[in-house]
Amino acid sequence: MEKPIQHIETEIALVGGGPSALMAATFLLDAGLKVRLYEYTSSLAKKFNVAGKSGLNLTNSLEDPSFIEMYGDDAAWIRPFILNFNNKDLRETLLHFLGIETYIGSSGKVFPKEDLSGARFIKLWIKYLKGQGLAVFTHHKFIGWIDDNALQFEDRSGDLITVYAKKAMLAMGGVSWPMTGSDGNWIDSFKAKGIQLAPWQASNCGVQISADATFFEKWNGQFLKNVQLSLNGKSVKGEIRISRYGFEGKPIYHLVPEIRKELRKGDDCTLSLDFKANMSAENLLKKLEELKGNSLSKTLKSLSVHPSFSMLLKIYQLDYTTSVDLVKWIKSFPIRVEELADIKKAISVVGGVSKEELNEDLSLKKVPNSYLAGEMIDWDAPTGGYLLQACFSMAKTVADSMIEDLKF
Numbered sequence: 001m002e003k004p005i006q007h008i009e010t011e012i013a014l015v016g017g018g019p020s021a022l023m024a025a026t027f028l029l030d031a032g033l034k035v036r037l038y039e040y041t042s043s044l045a046k047k048f049n050v051a052g053k054s055g056l057n058l059t060n061s062l063e064d065p066s067f068i069e070m071y072g073d074d075a076a077w078i079r080p081f082i083l084n085f086n087n088k089d090l091r092e093t094l095l096h097f098l099g100i101e102t103y104i105g106s107s108g109k110v111f112p113k114e115d116l117s118g119a120r121f122i123k124l125w126i127k128y129l130k131g132q133g134l135a136v137f138t139h140h141k142f143i144g145w146i147d148d149n150a151l152q153f154e155d156r157s158g159d160l161i162t163v164y165a166k167k168a169m170l171a172m173g174g175v176s177w178p179m180t181g182s183d184g185n186w187i188d189s190f191k192a193k194g195i196q197l198a199p200w201q202a203s204n205c206g207v208q209i210s211a212d213a214t215f216f217e218k219w220n221g222q223f224l225k226n227v228q229l230s231l232n233g234k235s236v237k238g239e240i241r242i243s244r245y246g247f248e249g250k251p252i253y254h255l256v257p258e259i260r261k262e263l264r265k266g267d268d269c270t271l272s273l274d275f276k277a278n279m280s281a282e283n284l285l286k287k288l289e290e291l292k293g294n295s296l297s298k299t300l301k302s303l304s305v306h307p308s309f310s311m312l313l314k315i316y317q318l319d320y321t322t323s324v325d326l327v328k329w330i331k332s333f334p335i336r337v338e339e340l341a342d343i344k345k346a347i348s349v350v351g352g353v354s355k356e357e358l359n360e361d362l363s364l365k366k367v368p369n370s371y372l373a374g375e376m377i378d379w380d381a382p383t384g385g386y387l388l389q390a391c392f393s394m395a396k397t398v399a400d401s402m403i404e405d406l407k408f
């Protein structure tokens with residue numbers, strides 16, 4: 001016998017309980033709307049909690065327009081969402097609704113106040129929303145639309161629930177860290193509607209570099225400090241972590257869009273690594289002349305160049321007989337990238353719903369009362385708070401549009 005289908009009516013259905021949903025719920029509840037939140041896994045905000053493990057970097061204090069420029073090729077598309085709700089608005093919102101202060105840390109990164117862990121911050125936010133009347137349904141998986149206002153879910157026991165919502169926001173995330181629930185399970189329901197999807201690719205991830213197993217075994221976990229990485233005229237300073245397969249860290253993450261372009265073309269992708277970014281080539285040459293006669297390892301130690309450099313010279317079979325050669329390799333070592341790291345371990349992804357499928361208020365052209373926000377849309381941003389800020393800004397745009405449509 002077929003199981004009966006449960007029918008539910010609501011003003012707003014939020015689908016996927018990540019940071020985008022928490023932000024939309026904050027404004028929708030404040031406007032007095034009835035909001036139900038459906039989450040596929042056992043609890044809300046699993047990936048948001050992962051992000052909070054090493055300090056929850058909510059946004060960045062960089063001023064517009066520099067802030068928006070950080071979105072690279074997607075800056076023009078993201079611009080209206082950030083202008084509608086920027087980093088200052090976010091900080092004021094958290095203070096106004098949750099009473100939580102934020103502070104600016106290193107490199108302009110913004111975090112919840114110092115004595116509040118990421119996990120506690122998220123708990124407080126969810127508690128606040130439930131106190132405002134948010135109805136939360138975990139173990140409810142979105143499986144598709146029946147019509148423009150009817151969304152279908154499957155619960156843990158396989159029962160079907162149809163939710164008739166005046167408006168719905170879907171924010172079901174990308175495909176990295178799939179154990180958090182963001183695993184792209186929703187793709188078929190979008191394809192069934194004829195919605196165009198771009199292929200998933202890792203972003204803000206490490207890269208596999210050409211080197212041998214001994215190199216990775218020896219240096220795994222060590223940091224190359226004060227280095228600069230360059231590709232196609234773009235340079236990023238910072239710290240690189242040597243991993244079991246390659247390099248990780250800010251300079252890599254910020255160059256991933258460029259690296260991805262090169263790899264997609266099928267070309268060799270060679271990064272230029274400056275091991276001594278805080279010293280000019282001229283000064284380095286002078287120092288090397290002074291240190292002439294010393295062994296390479298002693299010379300590198302005196303210059304505070306990481307010892308992995310000499311191993312790389314041998315692996316890449318580079319000639320370093322003169323000081324001029326050595327300066328050249330220290331200031332621009334040609335690191336060959338083999339591929340991007342495993343998408344499952346990436347901090348974020350690109351791919352998902354094509355931007356062309358969305359109206360300006362982020363409603364779907366093919367399902368007008370359903371809106372999207374967050375990482376399930378095909379956009380890119382570097383780490384540093386820009387990912388979460390974009391999710392929050394999109395969610396605010398969606399909430400504004402829903403409130404305007406339903407209240408007036």
Ligand SMILES: Cc1cc2nc3c(=O)[nH]c(=O)nc-3n(C[C@H](O)[C@H](O)[C@H](O)COP(=O)(O)OP(=O)(O)OC[C@H]3O[C@@H](n4cnc5c(N)ncnc54)[C@H](O)[C@@H]3O)c2cc1C
Pocket residue numbers: 015016017018019020021038039040041044045046047048050051052055056057058059140141142143171172173174176177180181182183184185186346347348373374375376383384385386387388389391
């Ligand atoms: C290790 C790590 C560190 C990070 N650090 C930072 C940082 O410091 N700063 C920063 O800005 N960003 C950071 N991020 C990125 C940030 O966490 C994401 O950009 C953000 O969580 C995306 O939010 P979202 O709302 O789009 O979706 P998600 O957070 O991915 O949430 C989507 C939700 O939808 C649910 N879902 C999926 N399918 C269905 C379905 N069919 N039905 C119902 N629910 C469904 C999922 O279970 C999940 O709960 C980090 C990410 C990782 C992995």
